[in-house]
Amino acid sequence: MAATTHQAGSSGLSRGxxxxxxxxxxxxxxxxxxxxxxxxxxxxxxxxxxxLYYSFxxxxxxxxxxxxxxxxYRNLISDQNFWKSLFNxxxxxxxxIPLGIIVGLGLALLLNMKVRGMSFYRxxxxxxxxxxxxxxAVIFNYxxxxxxxxxxxxxxxxxxxxxxxxxxxxxxMPALIVISIWGVGxxxxxLLAGLQDVPQDLYDAAFVDGAAWVQRFRHVTLPFxxxxxxxxxxxxxxxxxxxxxxxxxxxxxxxxxxxxxxxxGLFLWQNAFKFFKMGYASAMAWVLLxxxxxxxxxxxxxxxxxxxxxxA
Numbered sequence: 001m002a003a004t005t006h007q008a009g010s011s012g013l014s015r016g017x018x019x020x021x022x023x024x025x026x027x028x029x030x031x032x033x034x035x036x037x038x039x040x041x042x043x044x045x046x047x048x049x050x051x052l053y054y055s056f057x058x059x060x061x062x063x064x065x066x067x068x069x070x071x072x073y074r075n076l077i078s079d080q081n082f083w084k085s086l087f088n089x090x091x092x093x094x095x096x097i098p099l100g101i102i103v104g105l106g107l108a109l110l111l112n113m114k115v116r117g118m119s120f121y122r123x124x125x126x127x128x129x130x131x132x133x134x135x136x137a138v139i140f141n142y143x144x145x146x147x148x149x150x151x152x153x154x155x156x157x158x159x160x161x162x163x164x165x166x167x168x169x170x171x172x173m174p175a176l177i178v179i180s181i182w183g184v185g186x187x188x189x190x191l192l193a194g195l196q197d198v199p200q201d202l203y204d205a206a207f208v209d210g211a212a213w214v215q216r217f218r219h220v221t222l223p224f225x226x227x228x229x230x231x232x233x234x235x236x237x238x239x240x241x242x243x244x245x246x247x248x249x250x251x252x253x254x255x256x257x258x259x260x261x262x263x264x265g266l267f268l269w270q271n272a273f274k275f276f277k278m279g280y281a282s283a284m285a286w287v288l289l290x291x292x293x294x295x296x297x298x299x300x301x302x303x304x305x306x307x308x309x310x311x312a
Contacts, residue, residue: 140246144175227309
C-alpha cells in the first residue's frame, strides 16, 4: 500500500515538473514569436476588424467615423460606377484567365521537348513574370503608343493602321488582357512541372494502342495536368478580382478612357484615397470578399470532381 502511494506521488510529481517545464517553454516560445504575433495582430487582424466596422460608418480619415448602418451597402446597389467596375473586372477575368492558361500550357508543352538550350529558353520565357507590375505597365505604355509604339509600327509593315490602344474605350481592356498574358511565366513553370510528372509508360502504352497525339494529350496529359489547371483557375480568379496595378498605371488612376479600365480594385482605391470615402471603400472590400468566396466555392463545387489526382 505504501509502495503504491509512493508510486502515485512520484508520478504526480513528475507530471507537475513536466507541466512547469511546459509552461516555461511556452512562455519563451511566446517571447521569441511575439514580434511576428504583434505584426499579425497590428497589420492583419486589426485592419480587417476595423474595415468591417468602418463599412457601417461614414468615415473620411479627417474626422471621427459616424455610424450609418447599412447605408454604404445600399448606396453600392444604386452606384453605376460600382456595377461598371464589376462588369469590367468580370470582362477582364473572362478573357485573361482562359488565354493565360492556354498560353501557359502551350509554352509548357514547347519547353517540355528534348532540344538543346532548353534551360535558356525556359529562363527567357520566365523572366517577364518577375518584372514588377508597375514596371511592366510603364513598358507597355510605350508598346501600345498609337504613334511611336512598336506594336502599331509592326502592324504598319503589313499595311494595318493600329488603333489607339490605351486611348480608345474599345481597345483599352484588350490591351490590359495582353499585359496580363505577358506575365504567364509562373503558370508556365507549374504546368511544366506537371508535364514532367506524367508517367512515360502511359504515353508508350497509348502509342502502342495507336492513339494519335491529340488523343494522347486529351486522355493522358490533361487528366494528370487537371490539378495544376484547377489551381491556375482558382488563383487566377482570386487575383483577377483584386487586379489593380496595371489599370492604375495605364490610366493614371482615372479608369479611363470612358471608364473602360475602371476595374473593381481601382474603383475601391479611388473611393478610399481619392475621394476619402473610407467607409464606402470598406463596404466595397467586404462585398469583394463575399464575391470571391462565393465564386471560389461555386468553382470548387462545379469542377473539383473532374480533377484527377493520380489515383488518389
